[in-house]
Amino acid sequence: MLCTINHGTQFLSFGSPLISYKIFRMCEKDSYMDLENLTIAQASEGLKNKNFSATELVCAFLEQIKKRDKEIHAFLSVSADLAMSQAKMTDEKIAAGQELGELEGIPGAIKDVILIKGVRCTAGSKILENFIAPYDASVIKKLKNAGAVFLGKTNMDEFAMGSSTENSAYGPTRNPRDLERVPGGSSGGSAAAVAADECIFSLGSDTGGSIRQPASFCGVVGLKPTYGAVSRYGLMAMASSLDQIGPFAKTVEDCKTVFDVIKGHDLKDSTSAISAQDVEWKLDIKDLKIGLPKEYFAKGIDGEVERLVRQAIKKLADAGAQVQEISLPHSEYALACYYIIMPSEVSANLARYDGIKYGASATTNDQLLATNLLDVYLQTRGYFFGGEPRRRIMLGTYTLSAGYYEAYYLKAQKVRTKILEDFKKAFEKVDVILTPVSPTPPFKFGEKVDDPIKMYLSDIYTVPVNLAGIPALSMPCGNIGPPAGEAGNLPVGLQIMGKHFSEDLIFKVAKIYEELMDG
Amino acid sequence: MFDVDHIAKLARLGLSDKEKEKFAKELAAILEFVEKLKEVDTKNVEPTAQVTGLENISRLDEARKDNEQSLKQILENAPEMKDGHIKVKAVFE
Numbered sequence: 090m091l092c093t094i095n096h097g098t099q100f101l102s103f104g105s106p107l108i109s110y111k112i113f114r115m116c117e118k119d120s121y122m123d124l125e126n127l128t129i130a131q132a133s134e135g136l137k138n139k140n141f142s143a144t145e146l147v148c149a150f151l152e153q154i155k156k157r158d159k160e161i162h163a164f165l166s167v168s169a170d171l172a173m174s175q176a177k178m179t180d181e182k183i184a185a186g187q188e189l190g191e192l193e194g195i196p197g198a199i200k201d202v203i204l205i206k207g208v209r210c211t212a213g214s215k216i217l218e219n220f221i222a223p224y225d226a227s228v229i230k231k232l233k234n235a236g237a238v239f240l241g242k243t244n245m246d247e248f249a250m251g252s253s254t255e256n257s258a259y260g261p262t263r264n265p266r267d268l269e270r271v272p273g274g275s276s277g278g279s280a281a282a283v284a285a286d287e288c289i290f291s292l293g294s295d296t297g298g299s300i301r302q303p304a305s306f307c308g309v310v311g312l313k314p315t316y317g318a319v320s321r322y323g324l325m326a327m328a329s330s331l332d333q334i335g336p337f338a339k340t341v342e343d344c345k346t347v348f349d350v351i352k353g354h355d356l357k358d359s360t361s362a363i364s365a366q367d368v369e370w371k372l373d374i375k376d377l378k379i380g381l382p383k384e385y386f387a388k389g390i391d392g393e394v395e396r397l398v399r400q401a402i403k404k405l406a407d408a409g410a411q412v413q414e415i416s417l418p419h420s421e422y423a424l425a426c427y428y429i430i431m432p433s434e435v436s437a438n439l440a441r442y443d444g445i446k447y448g449a450s451a452t453t454n455d456q457l458l459a460t461n462l463l464d465v466y467l468q469t470r471g472y473f474f475g476g477e478p479r480r481r482i483m484l485g486t487y488t489l490s491a492g493y494y495e496a497y498y499l500k501a502q503k504v505r506t507k508i509l510e511d512f513k514k515a516f517e518k519v520d521v522i523l524t525p526v527s528p529t530p531p532f533k534f535g536e537k538v539d540d541p542i543k544m545y546l547s548d549i550y551t552v553p554v555n556l557a558g559i560p561a562l563s564m565p566c567g568n569i570g571p572p573a574g575e576a577g578n579l580p581v582g583l584q585i586m587g588k589h590f591s592e593d594l595i596f597k598v599a600k601i602y603e604e605l606m607d608g
Numbered sequence: 609m610f611d612v613d614h615i616a617k618l619a620r621l622g623l624s625d626k627e628k629e630k631f632a633k634e635l636a637a638i639l640e641f642v643e644k645l646k647e648v649d650t651k652n653v654e655p656t657a658q659v660t661g662l663e664n665i666s667r668l669d670e671a672r673k674d675n676e677q678s679l680k681q682i683l684e685n686a687p688e689m690k691d692g693h694i695k696v697k698a699v700f701e
Contacts, residue, residue, distance in 0.1 A: 359666075
């Protein structure tokens with residue numbers, strides 16, 4: 090399958106040349122299977138009890154990646170050397186009886202928009218094809234301190250722009266649940282890697298739904314934290330007032346474990362919350378007030394998706410939770426509001442990719458002829474940016490330009506206030522708000538990629554959360570289609586929203602639902 | 609009216625004529641979609657730039673003496689160097 094970028098470059102979309110398989114030299118056993126199914130708690134237990142070593146655990150995942158990633162393409166680069174050296178350190182700590190970190194020896198994958206020092210970081214774009222990160226993101230520092238192991242960087246829509254990972258300049262990622270369908274986006278690689286047992290946890294970023302929607306499409310758990318709960322230092326910025334880094338995992342417990350490690354105030358991020366209250370929610374299900382916004386269950390939602398989401402809510406109601414209908418009256422304006430604010434901020438944040446200090450440049454590219462400074466900018470950006478970044482940069486440049494700023498950006502900021510107020514009012518009546526994550530189940534490749542607005546509508550239930558800066562979790566709530574194991578069996582996600590800094594409550598509700606589902 | 613040439617120049621994006629045509633259409637459609645916001649009454653509503661409520665978060669403007677290795681790693685990403693400086697085309701003609 091060939092993909093065409095707007096300027097006519099063609100490349101093979103699968104079998105990325107960036108992945109290097111050094112596994113056969115480092116891992117000695119014939120098979121490390123079964124370790125790749127473990128949760129964080131199980132893997133930690135196994136390491137402590139010396140059932141297997143950290144090195145063997147990494148080998149299990151490297152083997153799984155080797156087995157599955159040629160067809161899934163969740164990874165843009167596999168950092169086998171780094172992972173093995175980290176695992177070795179863990180094994181030494183265990184042998185010496187030293188204190189272990191919360192994620193000691195646990196292998197994870199990182200979205201290629203978060204910097205790991207010394208590792209290539211592309212943001213899914215050709216403009217950063219050979220960029221080597223000169224420093225660690227704060228979340229990476231925290232994960233390293235906790236002993237986590239990094240298997241590699243995952244695929245994504247270019248500069249986090251997209252809802253399907255089809256906009257990656259390195260070819261799309263396939264949904265492990267159905268290879269003909271998208272994994273969602275923009276953190277498609279991170280979601281797929283967890284779903285395909287290629288890692289125990291992963292990190293993604295969410296600006297308008299880019300963690301929650303892929304989590305829903307791939308059948309895993311994903312959290313977008315409260316804006317400011319997790320440091321953005323070392324996250325390549327897309328929309329600075331909306332971006333947040335968050336974890337993907339197979340279980341609610343695992344998701345919480347990773348969140349607890351990466352959260353916290355950071356001096357290096359001036360928007361990082363100072364008093365991130367660790368509010369512990371003493372919760373009895375009978376005291377839980379759930380709100381269902383009527384605007385989210387109106388037209389446009391797939392019948393089967395709605396059925397499963399309502400079924401999930403009914404399970405919670407049957408267990409004693411109080412469910413009531415609420416209204417978020419400005420919901421219908423959220424998408425338009427987002428598609429002004431986000432491109433505006435994007436146009437500012439992507440101005441730095443100019444071929445001067447780092448990244449691809451017209452000056453060192455033989456196909457381009459830059460005779461003056463303006464040419465360097467025009468040609469570097471014109472040649473190396475993909476279609477969606479160009480579209481959003483153009484849109485954002487326009488909405489911020491003289492004569493249009495008030496009509497668009499300022500207006501959108503005022504509508505944003507109204508949306509925020511809707512949520513504040515709602516949370517006076519209810520503890521959490523439950524909604525679908527996506528109006529449709531995972532769609533097929535090519536279905537939406539030619540119609541930007543059709544693609545944007547995928548985000549209709551997720552963007553209001555980013556505008557308000559509240560936390561929200563996506564977790565599996567069932568499958569539609571034929572029985573499990575057959576082609577066409579597709580996961581559906583349930584979204585749990587809470588007020589600012591209520592992640593603890595969200596996790597508790599999610600855990601209760603997870604147990605009800607398994608029971 | 610969406611002046612594609614002007615916007616592309618402001619955005620420092622070199623676009624082909626065919627692309628400019630395509631964008632003119634696509635962006636017109638998107639802008640039509642966001643016109644919806646006109647329906648919202650925002651009289652006397654304060655704009656929200658960010659949701660944290662934080663103000664004036666600053667640090668001391670101190671130069672940090674970083675080690676040579678860090679500097680080297682940063683400059684390794686530079687497209688063109690000369691005498692330890694990043695080389696660029698003339699700013700003034």
